[in-house]
Structures are given as C-alpha cells and as structure tokens.
Amino acid sequence: MFEKNHLLCVYNYLKINMIYPDHESAGFSPNAHYYYMLYLIDSSGPVEREIISSYYFDQYKIALNCGRRYIGPFKDLEELQGFAIKIREKINALKVFVLSAQNLSQYLDDSVDLSDLVNKIVATGDSFGNEEAADQKNSFLRKIFK
Numbered sequence: 001m002f003e004k005n006h007l008l009c010v011y012n013y014l015k016i017n018m019i020y021p022d023h024e025s026a027g028f029s030p031n032a033h034y035y036y037m038l039y040l041i042d043s044s045g046p047v048e049r050e051i052i053s054s055y056y057f058d059q060y061k062i063a064l065n066c067g068r069r070y071i072g073p074f075k076d077l078e079e080l081q082g083f084a085i086k087i088r089e090k091i092n093a094l095k096v097f098v099l100s101a102q103n104l105s106q107y108l109d110d111s112v113d114l115s116d117l118v119n120k121i122v123a124t125g126d127s128f129g130n131e132e133a134a135d136q137k138n139s140f141l142r143k144i145f146k
Contacts, residue, residue: 005042005094006043006094006096007047007088008041008096008097008099008125009037009039009084009096010040010101010104011035011100012100013033013034014070034074034075035076035077036070036071036072036073036080037070037072037074040084052071055087059083059086081128085128095129096127097122098125098127099121099125107120107121107124
C-alpha cells in the first residue's frame with residue numbers, strides 16, 4: 001500500500017448542473033465542465049473533510065460545491081493539482097499522486113493484486129513531492145544516526 005505519508009488524489013472532469021450562487025459570482029457556470037476531486041486519501045483513509053473544506057474556503061472564498069460527494073470545482077487540472085499540493089503541505093505528507101478516475105479504472109482492470117495496482121499508480125501517476133518535509137525527516141534521521 002502507499003506509505004503512511006503519501007496521498008492519492010483521484011479526479012474527474014464533470015458537468016454538474018448544480019452550482020451554488022457563490023460559485024457563479026466566482027465565475028463558475030452551471031452548464032460547464034470542471035475538474036472535481038473524487039477522492040483524496042492517505043494510508044488511513046479519506047483526508048478529513050474539515051481540512052479540505054476549510055482550505056478550499058480560504059483559497060477561493062467560496063464553499064465546496066456538491067456537498068459531500070465531490071471536492072471542487074476547479075477550473076483546470078493545474079488548479080486541482082495545486083490544491084492537492086497545498087493539502088499535502090497542510091498535512092505534512094511527503095508526496096501526492098494525482099490520477100484521473102479513468103486511469104485508476106484501467107489500472108484496477110489490469111492489476112493482478114494490490115501491489116501491482118500501487119506500482120502502476122506510483123510509476124505513471126503525476127506525483128508532487130514535499131522536499132521540505134523530506135529534508136526535515138532526513139535531518140531528524142541524520143541526528144539520530146550520527
């Protein structure tokens with residue numbers, strides 16, 4: 001499985017007709033496609049919704065759309081990836097893997113076991129590391145083993 005300090009972000013490009021008034025004032029349209037996170041999980045399960053919704057509000061000054069089902073909207077993939085990176089930093093994870101739902105579905109179909117699935121995600125998913133957290137971890141270990 002993923003290491004304890006890694007995140008997996010699974011996204012999709014969706015057209016959701018329900019857009020809140022706050023989203024319209026921020027430039028989102030009810031008849032357009034946007035990127036949404038479907039899952040943001042670490043080794044212990046989903047990242048706490050309070051962390052995600054609080055950071056989303058701080059970042060965009062609007063509430064998350066679509067209640068508890070999706071995380072978003074995001075205008076483009078880069079914006080979604082940037083948000084995943086910020087959550088990674090906020091919870092001090094070393095790396096986040098960003099993967100489309102279509103790719104995850106294909107990997108699930110093609111994998112023979114969980115280890116194979118994780119290897120495919122790690123090898124092909126977009127990954128964004130947290131060098132600062134890695135440096136802190138390495139410096140702590142250096143102090144112990146000096």
